[in-house]
Amino acid sequence: MQRTNYSEMACSIARTLDVIGEPWSPLILRDVSAGFTRFEQIQADLGISRKVLTERLNHLVDHGILERRPYDRRPRHEYVLTAKGTELITLLMVMVAWGDKWLAGEAGPPVLYRHHACHEISHVEPHCSHCGEPMRPQDVDVLPGPGSAVPPGLGTAVPAR
Amino acid sequence: MQRTNYSEMACSIARTLDVIGEPWSPLILRDVSAGFTRFEQIQADLGISRKVLTERLNHLVDHGILERRPYDRRPRHEYVLTAKGTELITLLMVMVAWGDKWLAGEAGPPVLYRHHACHEISHVEPHCSHCGEPMRPQDVDVLPGPGSAVPPGLGTAVPAR
DNA sequence: CGGCAGGGTTCCTTCAGGGAACTCTGGGTG
DNA sequence: CACCCAGAGTTCCCTGAAGGAACCCTGCCG
DSSP states (O other): OOOOOGGGSSOHHHHHHHHHOSTTHHHHHHHHHTTOOBHHHHHHHHOOOHHHHHHHHHHHHHTTSEEEEEOSSSSOEEEEEOHHHHHHHHHHHHHHHHHHHHHOOTTOOSEEEEETTTOOEEOEEEEETTTOSBOOGGGEEEEEOTTOSSOTTSOSSOSOO | OOOOOGGGSSOHHHHHHHHHOSTTHHHHHHHHHTTOOSHHHHHHHHOOOHHHHHHHHHHHHHTTSEEEEEOSSSSOEEEEEOHHHHHHHHHHHHHHHHHHHHHOOTTOOSEEEEETTTOOEEOEEEEETTTOSBOOGGGEEEEEOTTOSSOTTSOSSOOOO
16 A cells, blocks of 8 residues: 555654554454454454454554464464553544444444443543543643644644644 | 455444544544644645545545535635534544553653643543443443344354444 | 636556465374 | 374465646636
8 A cells, every 4th residue: 555654743643543553453453352362263253364464463563562472382372462452442442432323323332331330331431531521622722742843932733643 | 455344344443444444534634623624734734645635535524524615616615523523533532642651752742632621731531421430441341232243142242342 | 818726636656455375383183 | 103184374466545746627816
């Protein structure tokens, strides 16, 4: 695809996409977090080409999202989420919440989450890490941060995120 | 790319990826939400090919994420987020939180969010829509839902999400 | 009426994804 | 010991999507 690589952009969205933005990567993470941890399992479940699966798994291991772990004396491994990878699953849960709301249609959500704390079926909602109140896009001001590419004193609104 | 289209999967992650999973789409949404609402602005900011930008914008309009709105009697439009699209920005905010934590490095986050409710610089955190407590991946059980592809009575854990 | 700017379209080239066949490793079976 | 097998890749060819540059179309403006 000769795809542009986003990693040079001063933008956390672009950087995150560099890690999991390639086709299939989020679905691979979904499978691993659902307990499909081996090459053959993931390949059969997704119907992805073996070549691409190899590439994606290596990429995710290189970026510290997955860990390759042998489970036999033969060259057999399974892939497990690291702490960094587990936190990415949150992103998938947000995608689920949005997809359930806007795309599920008549049939309803394909899966449900039951929250351990309250034992209720629910979904994730973004809250403020400081005060705990809801924090939607319209609830925030966006300001340039220390890692912004804009030299201090120049510019106002920045597209970087 | 002859990319497999995910929309047939009974999975809200796959369906969401069908809408914004293509390369550049999240960055286009970022730009629109940051106030870069016109073709030329987005094209200049991202350095994306005009052809691909046209395709992506049409796709996002078709899926009800963006609305094309004329701003002149000449054929000039700008793109604005719909309600459906605005809720997707939440996804970007979660990507920012993850990218800031794991990828920003020495320089620190490129942008900061100030929450209107508490006026503090903070970031989003997933909470339970029911009880309001934190809801991380390890805080939930995943159960098949009504839209699951698995017929009732069969199967246990489902990879669908 | 010629220029111009926004917003696309067209065309060509290159490289990534799909898919199938092949390989490599080391245990199990007769 | 020879053969088979399963998991996990690797190789190869084909197609189609991304990059990039050039071209086009519309309607205001001097």
